[in-house]
Amino acid sequence: MKTITVQSINDKSKSYQFVDNGEPMRGGVKDVYFSPDKKYVVAIFRDKLDFNQKERLQKITNYYLPQIQSKEAGDYYLNEVYRWPTDIVEYNGLIGIIVPIYNSKFFFKKGYETSDLIQGKEKNGKWFAGAKFRNPKFPLKVAKSELGDWLSYFQVCVNLTRGVKKMHAMGLAHSDLSYNNVLIDPVEKSACMIDLDGLVVPGMFPAEVIGTAEFIAPEVLASKHLDKNDPNRKLPNRLTDLHALPILIYMFLLHRHPLKGGKVHDLDTEKDDLLSMGEKALFIEHPTNAMNRPKLDQVSKWDLPWADVNKLPYTLTGPYLKALFDKVFIDGLHNPMQRPTAEEWEIGLLKTTDLMQKCYNSSCEQKWYVFDNTNLPKCPFCGTPHKGTLPILDLYYQFKDAVWKPENHRLMVYDNQYLFQWHINRNTTRNEKLSTEQKVPVGYFTFHNNKWVLVNQKMTSLRDVTEDKEIPIGSMVELTDGKKLLLSKEEGGRVVVITMANK
Template sequence: MIKSVSSIITPGKTYQYVDNGEPMRGGMKDVYFGPDKSYVVAFYREKQDFNSRERLKKLVTTYYDSFFNREGGDYFKELYCWPTDMVEENGKVGLIVPAYNKNFFFKKGYATSEGIKGKEKQGLWFASAKFRNKQFALRLDESELGNWLSYFQICVKIARGVKRLHAAGLAHSDLSYKNVLVDPVSRSATIIDIDGLVVPGLYPPDVIGTADFIAPEVLATKHLPLRDPNRKHANRTTDLHALPVMIYLYLLYRHPLKGGKVHSMDTEEDDLLSMGEKALFIEHPTDTSNRPKLDQVSKWALPWADVTKLPYTITGPYLKALFDGAFIAGLHNPNLRPNADQWEQALLKTTDLMQPCSNTNCEQKWFVFDNTTSPKCPFCGTPVKGTLPVLDLYYQFKPTVWKPENHRLMVYNNQYLFQWYVNRNIVRNEKLTDEQKVPVGYFAFHQSKWVFVNQKLTSLKDLTENKDVPVNTMVDITDGKRLLLSNEEGGRVVIVTMANK
């Protein structure tokens, strides 16, 4: 039966929805599809008070406009499943929400059955070691899993989404793998349940969050009355706990706080303490008391539960530093937690350190090159063969003075070079234009030597040989080689080091 409902925001505007008497039931809402399934109408089961109605109105008007009706808005339309209108029927408030992109539904699901085919790709499926364990009966099909690099790119998008919310003075309040859909195949993510957003100082959060992602200070004070000044609520800094927990889970398939330490024989109290007041990073460098006990972990959790075999340092130096900031310095000191922009930048810089594994059977396919004397893939143990160029980026501090950017690019065969490496004034973020995403050249291992093929750089110069490298020519990439990528303002110099000689 098709019903109609009217917008509260725009008089005269109506939406149709299909009511077959059995709506999809979420935690707080009953959800009905529009006739063409391009949107849903989600009605709150409980009556919404004045504050809640005002908050929802703001989300579909003021905040919607500021997020989407401006430069870069299209990028964020894919990143959030943001309500577009507010409706009311028989005293029940509802939201009009775009339907999820088809990428976010399982095409195959389980490897051995069709149990979740067509279901939403909640992040939980991809954050757990067991669902990728070849021996686990309910493992996901390989076609759904992507590779290790996919999860870095997913995490970049989630970090950008959180960064944009925080820039607008909002907090998600329930950032978790329930409220982020991910697709490792298209390397995309979308943040859902936007209607729970917190407007600090104006509208307090409805929920404390999802277990596994609730910040320790929120758990440690949840026994206090709701309006007690010592009670900690979800806000920007609690998002900055949930975000690194999610990143750690997607990259290492284990929880950063769930180790072997027991605080109480009462399971519920133990959970509360181990995730709250007594929370301790499982890979804390000096306090090893919460290391996972391998004789107690599920066999399906291996090898990922083994922090000795696959330590968090395999994610590279930039992320290691931020995990330390989030799970050591900032775990019980919220103001020390790295912000979302720092996570975005660290993830991007880490992808620049990644190498494809030469073992075609490697499950992860990519790894972060660690520049040791005998580098190998940490997942399958395959050694790196042959030399690999490492490019250190330098910028002009003042005329004739060049300083390192603390940014390096690992080269692999047929790797592209992009404008954001060439010029520091072009920032690799959601505002990149299509033109800025076009490669300017590529690296290749050609006739037993490394070369760079210049496709678009008009002022590329080999400083070592003191000669220009015109478009459609190539330059040898050798140890110690210095290249000026661009003589425009912001243009960088790269210095080549040959690794694994």
């Protein structure tokens, strides 16, 4: 075992150390060594890099990294969403990159329910995307303590959408977004993108790989037989990221693949894969074309109940995500320009979390579900009906004097649900740039003396419009059917209209 010192290529005054015990961790193209203090790794490419590859790494570490550091929410991106390479080094004529170590939450504490085989291994997205690793009867089920609940995966997906949104805003594309290149921790509701040394800089550094099998966009697969310089050949870019991202979202929320269904195009498996993910790709839940529905007598028993699209259809993700899934897997599947942006996914995911209800069954695996807009809601996962009345708050904004328009945004109430600045005023956007102050709740809902009430914690101009009276800070207002509340008098302030469901 020896400690080796290497020098930075970007800044000759900097050096790094790594410990070589003769057995590095081997990635696809790199050997990975830990620094003595385990704060970073030195990942050395096994093959010599050409001028372009070296140039790309210099751009990523020297130009794009400072761009993230200097902008708003830089800490959030670099500590939470990315493991961004920070420097380039040379060792024995080979190029290496310095990457900060993964946060400890991204390593399994327990691993499998019944063995410690993957204990201490990284929490690659693959463990959480499929159905079998969460099937209680599967011999290698991931421990319950590692899986989180259904709501956790929404925040995981929000982190991923923000990561893609930021890259695209900087003019970059990921090119190989898949469950292998993200680490997730559902318990802490975290997700982090890794292996960021192959980013695509349009017009400068094209993609070096076409992607990972299940995540490659149909147009890339359908043209992969063409020469790289053929103008009809489609290579990974921003629009192919916008195909891979929703596949990840769909898999993390529904634990099945949106295009892998029952339709066989060719008896040769390789050709069949090429057609079913490429030229002939068809959404398994297409509302008017059922040709690719999964055939339950052909799916693995470990993939149930998630593989059953009749029992757990994609519509259970709520109206906002259903519309986005339709847009990407129906309209945009073979028409890349139609695909929703990463920001649209972020907004859809966050609005959906406002529709969440707690399941009343304490042994429900998922714990949460999206309100289905019926008068007698029940959990789609375990079938438990909602108990008691259910207040629904529809948000309205002032279009012009005395004209209020619906926002297409509603907030479902449950006991100890919070109200935030971004609910009461449309000029506050719920994104990564929120200040600490903006993240503090301004009120909360509770079931008190058999009544639903909103307790005002910080709203300076909360007003009961129906009864024409102010609700001062520290007091509460009862939620009743048809009641209107003005949440804020400031510009952008909203009114909510209350509907009581499940009466």
